[in-house]
Amino acid sequence: MQAVVLAGGFARRLWPLTHDRPKPLLSVAGRPIIEHILEKLGDIEEIDKVYISVNQRFEPQFRQWLAGAKFGKELEIVAEPTTCEEDKLGAVGALGFLLRKKGISEDIIVVAGDNLFDFDMKKFIDGKDNGFPVVALYDIEDKEKIKKKYGVVVLDEKDIIKEFHEKPEHPPSTLISTGCYFFPKKAVEMIYEYLNGKNNADAPGFFISWLAKQMAVQGFVFNGNSKWFDIGSMESYKEANEVYKEKN
Numbered sequence: 001m002q003a004v005v006l007a008g009g010f011a012r013r014l015w016p017l018t019h020d021r022p023k024p025l026l027s028v029a030g031r032p033i034i035e036h037i038l039e040k041l042g043d044i045e046e047i048d049k050v051y052i053s054v055n056q057r058f059e060p061q062f063r064q065w066l067a068g069a070k071f072g073k074e075l076e077i078v079a080e081p082t083t084c085e086e087d088k089l090g091a092v093g094a095l096g097f098l099l100r101k102k103g104i105s106e107d108i109i110v111v112a113g114d115n116l117f118d119f120d121m122k123k124f125i126d127g128k129d130n131g132f133p134v135v136a137l138y139d140i141e142d143k144e145k146i147k148k149k150y151g152v153v154v155l156d157e158k159d160i161i162k163e164f165h166e167k168p169e170h171p172p173s174t175l176i177s178t179g180c181y182f183f184p185k186k187a188v189e190m191i192y193e194y195l196n197g198k199n200n201a202d203a204p205g206f207f208i209s210w211l212a213k214q215m216a217v218q219g220f221v222f223n224g225n226s227k228w229f230d231i232g233s234m235e236s237y238k239e240a241n242e243v244y245k246e247k248n
Helices: 033-041 059-068 091-102 126-130 185-196 204-211 234-247
Strands: 002-006 049-055 074-080 108-112 115-117 134-139 151-155 161-166 175-183 218-222 228-230
Touching: 002 033, 002 091, 033 049, 033 108, 033 115, 049 059, 049 091, 059 074, 074 091, 091 108, 091 185, 091 204, 115 175, 134 151, 151 204, 151 218, 161 204, 175 185, 175 204, 175 218, 175 228, 185 204, 228 234
Parallel strands: 002 049, 002 108, 049 074, 134 218
Antiparallel strands: 108 175, 115 228, 134 175, 151 161, 151 175
């Protein structure tokens, strides 16, 4: 199994912090965000290699970081040929570019590079043997907090995704996608089909919404004392720093 960290965004909402530095390399509790993510992926024995999808503008910063990075699995940076927000491929487009470039057609785990979470990733993939794609979900418990911000999910009684709405104004539930996905081989093949059909290549939620109409997609809800941060604003960045510093 391979893993992909999507780290090719330009993060304009965090300017000036991210004007000359990619968001996944911002420090949280003394470590780059991406290292917190890799630590979680390192717990999964089945992962052979982790690819980091970046853009050409920030590729030098990532390579400089990689030169000093210590991780128990092989890491490889793959740069999409974009240098600004206007030319970006989108998250799904960048994933498709990487899969094609590296010839990947096996099971993969995909994680957004601006996510911070303390979920047990081993539990997340425990259900992979049923052959379904799996989306990690978090119950934010307040619809007002998620309006126009996150991908919102409705599950059936068997935890299969019935509906996926990308940043809706009127959320039908409080379950949101955390940007962590498991795609079995047959779902990886459907990424190619989706992109070849000229569908929206930006947020992964558009692909999940489409995929859920083609095959069963399972939702895995993390709850209890789990913490999750989408580093999309200065407020969330500051909060994540405070929580992780206290945790450490």
